Amino acid sequence: MSTTVMPNSWNINTKPHKFCPGCGHGHVLRALGEAIDDIDIQDRTVFGCDIGCSLLAWDFFNIDSIQTHHGRTTPVMVGIVRANPSLIGIAYMGDGGGYAIGAQHLVNSANRNDKILVVLVNNTNYGMTGGQMAPTTLPGQVTETTPYGRDALETGAPTQGPELVAAITGENAYVARGTVSNLRQLKKYFKKALENVQEGNGFSFVEVLATCPTNWRTNAKDTWKFLEENMASYFKVGEYKVPPTKREG
Amino acid sequence: MNKSVKIAIAGEGGQGVQSIADIIAEAGNEEGLEALYIPNFGIEQRGGVSVAYVQIAEKLIGSPKFEKGDVVVALSKRAVDRIIPYVGSNTIFVYDNSLIYIPEVSDEVVGLQSYETVAPEAQTNGFSLKEGEHNHYLIPHYADKVIGVPATDIAKKELHPRVFNIVILGAVIEAAGILSQESVKNAMENNLGSKFEKNPQLRQLNIDALQKGIQKIKEALVRS
Amino acid sequence: MEKPIQEEKRVFMTGNEVVAWGALAAQADIMYGYPITPQNEIMHYWTRLAPKYGKSFLQTEDELSAGFATIGGVLAGKRSFSATAGPGNTLFQEPISMAEMMRIPMVVAIQQRGGPSTATVIYSQQEVNMTTYGGNGEGLRIVYSTATHQELFDYTIKAFNNAWKYRFPAFILGDGYQAKMREPLIMYNPEEKGIEMVKPDVSLGKEGVPGKDRDPVYLRNAYSMEEELFEVLMPMIEEYNKVSPEIEEHFSLGCEDADLIIVSHGIVSRAAMAAEEELRKEGIKVGLFRPITLRPFPEGAIREICKSTPNILIVESANGQLARLVKEALFGLPINMQAIFKPGVGITSEEIIKFIKSKKTEEIIAK
Numbered sequence: 001m002s003t004t005v006m007p008n009s010w011n012i013n014t015k016p017h018k019f020c021p022g023c024g025h026g027h028v029l030r031a032l033g034e035a036i037d038d039i040d041i042q043d044r045t046v047f048g049c050d051i052g053c054s055l056l057a058w059d060f061f062n063i064d065s066i067q068t069h070h071g072r073t074t075p076v077m078v079g080i081v082r083a084n085p086s087l088i089g090i091a092y093m094g095d096g097g098g099y100a101i102g103a104q105h106l107v108n109s110a111n112r113n114d115k116i117l118v119v120l121v122n123n124t125n126y127g128m129t130g131g132q133m134a135p136t137t138l139p140g141q142v143t144e145t146t147p148y149g150r151d152a153l154e155t156g157a158p159t160q161g162p163e164l165v166a167a168i169t170g171e172n173a174y175v176a177r178g179t180v181s182n183l184r185q186l187k188k189y190f191k192k193a194l195e196n197v198q199e200g201n202g203f204s205f206v207e208v209l210a211t212c213p214t215n216w217r218t219n220a221k222d223t224w225k226f227l228e229e230n231m232a233s234y235f236k237v238g239e240y241k242v243p244p245t246k247r248e249g
Numbered sequence: 250m251n252k253s254v255k256i257a258i259a260g261e262g263g264q265g266v267q268s269i270a271d272i273i274a275e276a277g278n279e280e281g282l283e284a285l286y287i288p289n290f291g292i293e294q295r296g297g298v299s300v301a302y303v304q305i306a307e308k309l310i311g312s313p314k315f316e317k318g319d320v321v322v323a324l325s326k327r328a329v330d331r332i333i334p335y336v337g338s339n340t341i342f343v344y345d346n347s348l349i350y351i352p353e354v355s356d357e358v359v360g361l362q363s364y365e366t367v368a369p370e371a372q373t374n375g376f377s378l379k380e381g382e383h384n385h386y387l388i389p390h391y392a393d394k395v396i397g398v399p400a401t402d403i404a405k406k407e408l409h410p411r412v413f414n415i416v417i418l419g420a421v422i423e424a425a426g427i428l429s430q431e432s433v434k435n436a437m438e439n440n441l442g443s444k445f446e447k448n449p450q451l452r453q454l455n456i457d458a459l460q461k462g463i464q465k466i467k468e469a470l471v472r473s
Numbered sequence: 474m475e476k477p478i479q480e481e482k483r484v485f486m487t488g489n490e491v492v493a494w495g496a497l498a499a500q501a502d503i504m505y506g507y508p509i510t511p512q513n514e515i516m517h518y519w520t521r522l523a524p525k526y527g528k529s530f531l532q533t534e535d536e537l538s539a540g541f542a543t544i545g546g547v548l549a550g551k552r553s554f555s556a557t558a559g560p561g562n563t564l565f566q567e568p569i570s571m572a573e574m575m576r577i578p579m580v581v582a583i584q585q586r587g588g589p590s591t592a593t594v595i596y597s598q599q600e601v602n603m604t605t606y607g608g609n610g611e612g613l614r615i616v617y618s619t620a621t622h623q624e625l626f627d628y629t630i631k632a633f634n635n636a637w638k639y640r641f642p643a644f645i646l647g648d649g650y651q652a653k654m655r656e657p658l659i660m661y662n663p664e665e666k667g668i669e670m671v672k673p674d675v676s677l678g679k680e681g682v683p684g685k686d687r688d689p690v691y692l693r694n695a696y697s698m699e700e701e702l703f704e705v706l707m708p709m710i711e712e713y714n715k716v717s718p719e720i721e722e723h724f725s726l727g728c729e730d731a732d733l734i735i736v737s738h739g740i741v742s743r744a745a746m747a748a749e750e751e752l753r754k755e756g757i758k759v760g761l762f763r764p765i766t767l768r769p770f771p772e773g774a775i776r777e778i779c780k781s782t783p784n785i786l787i788v789e790s791a792n793g794q795l796a797r798l799v800k801e802a803l804f805g806l807p808i809n810m811q812a813i814f815k816p817g818v819g820i821t822s823e824e825i826i827k828f829i830k831s832k833k834t835e836e837i838i839a840k
Contacts, residue, residue: 009684011684011689042684044678055694059689061689064678064683066692068571069571072538072541074538075539075541078542079543079547081549082529083545083546
């Protein structure tokens with residue numbers, strides 16, 4: 001995978017993008033853009049981004065896009081594809097939108113087996129609002145609202161999203177957790193997830209472990225270390241549910 | 250003069266209060282009149298007292314609820330309590346006297362003797378009932394007319410217990426005096442037609458019940 | 474596929490059923506709904522009618538989702554609607570704010586119930602504040618307060634048309650009484666009556682490859698700078714103000730020679746109308762002013778009337794929610810105002826008559 005050529009589905013006029021240096025979003029959107037290119041669905045895809053850092057992607061793609069908030073990107077996409085089932089809806093959001101304020105939408109959309117893809121970027125904090133605790137903040141992790149480190153006994157353990165979604169979806173759902181430290185794998189997950197939606201088969205959900213050096217207050221080396229060691233040890237990367245049609249071998 | 254009538258009916262859930270009200274309103278509509286029916290749809294919807302309000306008039310009806318009814322009907326003791334506020338000095342008050350024992354005399358002390366059961370506290374409250382006040386077992390004697398219709402007994406002995414509410418329907422129609430029997434029968438047909446199809450005897454039974462109710466009110470109004 | 478209402482016909486039904494038929498007559502495509510009393514039967518009737526006429530329905534997980542999914546339906550180019558009440562309307566303010574900001578013509582029928590919070594499932598006029606100015610916005614909405622079943626039908630059709638014509642969210646503001654009561658009305662096919670149905674258009678998922686055959690559509694809802702937002706909002710507000718006179722509607726009765734004007738809206742105005750007639754018979758010169766649109770408020774019309782008759786009696790089943798709109802509209806005029814506020818409780822003509830008669834002439838009629 002080349003890192004110099006932009007995917008066709010990207011809008012070159014809005015690049016360089018607006019994310020912080022070292023942010024994981026750009027990598028996620030690259031893998032997503034390439035997956036869209038590979039299965040050639042740019043003309044049928046509708047992209048929705050949420051509140052928080054994900055909203056900076058509102059003009060990212062050469063794809064009709066809308067920005068909303070509070071994890072409501074999911075019902076907006078559901079509304080669109082229910083009204084026009086020929087469209088492929090992608091709801092793009094952070095861990096706050098998907099697992100906290102809009103958790104009911106993720107849970108119920110998954111349960112209804114809506115034909116949409118939800119991409120949830122997990123960077124263990126609320127980035128745009130200044131680095132507060134997220135549902136995914138690791139035990140002991142320092143954030144603006146857990147200045148002495150997250151106490152799991154007080155504030156709960158990090159949300160295991162794909163595990164949750166996999167448990168409540170039907171067998172035609174596709175559920176995976178990828179990471180920006182393995183973009184080849186991530187792109188593969190996105191392709192399977194999008195194909196699952198394209199085929200009208202079922203709900204697709206991909207959580208992506210991503211970096212946030214600005215709020216982690218880490219240098220390049222420590223950023224990567226936090227992602228690959230701390231996060232990956234808690235959040236297991238891999239496929240959690242693969243519909244029968246997508247199973248290999 | 251514009252014709253108009255305001256009707257309030259109260260009974261126990263399952264007594265068919267809402268379906269009578271519905272038929273009356275539909276009959277009004279059948280005649281090309283303005284008709285407005287609103288059920289009491291509060292918590293009472295599940296068990297408890299069911300109340301229905303119907304208004305029929307020649308022109309657009311005002312508020313769906315009103316203060317005093319022209320015809321007010323109570324089909325149980327609890328319903329009397331609930332509906333008394335709607336009884337005014339021009340009201341014809343109809344109750345099922347096979348279910349509710351209400352003294353026929355308005356003398357306060359003598360009247361109390363005919364109560365089915367009287368708790369001491371009801372006695373002390375009940376001696377001087379004025380308009381606006383009410384008591385569980387007291388008749389609203391300030392009404393224009395108070396007419397007991399033994400609908401339950403008539404239905405049980407002469408027809409079928411199921412048509413009890415149609416006897417009441419007949420009584421209301423006659424007391425209201427605004428609708429033709431024809432349109433009421435049409436509305437009954439619309440409401441109950443499918444049941445009549447299954448059981449043709451039911452049609453005649455219902456028509457008889459309607460007539461009994463009408464007759465009871467006719468007699469009572471002549472007597473007074 | 475069956476065609477909805479072709480010929481005019483007189484029907485006798487509940488208000489909730491009327492709204493479902495009105496949406497069908499307005500050629501609505503899809504409803505997204507969540508149960509709450511007293512609007513439930515709108516969904517019940519819609520779900521029964523929908524398959525016969527090729528329409529869709531989705532029961533969502535809450536009113537937030539119902540509102541946002543309705544927005545999605547609109548973006549896909551379909552006439553989309555929802556219905557709600559009370560605490561559901563509270564949740565709806567979030568999607569409605571977005572619809573306001575992004576000029577999304579969503580349509581919502583609201584059957585007001587008692588408030589605050591859960592309160593009663595029965596009736597009120599306490600959702601006026603919320604429906605006209607709720608959410609974090611400027612109230613760029615169209616709100617029709619209906620009084621009869623005929624109006625529920627007429628204004629459901631109009632709400633769809635004016636939402637799509639002006640691209641502001643539109644509301645049919647009914648109440649629990651209207652929802653549950655039955656009365657006659659005439660149903661019709663609007664096109665047979667010469668009402669031109671405004672065609673919906675697709676916002677997202679248009680023809681062609683974005684970036685190649687056409688520019689991509691970016692619907693933005695967040696701005697980085699104050700000035701950026703201001704530049705977006707001001708033309709929107711100016712446009713709303715400009716089209717307001719076209720949208721505003723009111724009804725007035727006997728105001729020309731009246732000493733006192735009763736101001737009420739929705740179903741309460743029926744009691745006011747009956748009171749007006751009764752009082753006139755007794756030689757008391759009373760008029761009635763009823764705003765049909767609560768947003769935009771028919772300010773010009775009420776100011777004109779109150780210039781010659783400065784005595785008003787505001788009657789509403791809320792603690793001054795209509796009064797606030799009226800006072801704002803009449804700002805600067807010398808007004809003598811009386812009020813009957815009965816939050817969450819129905820009002821009869823008898824009460825209005827009693828109130829007016831209980832007052833000394835000089836109390837209600839300032840000369």
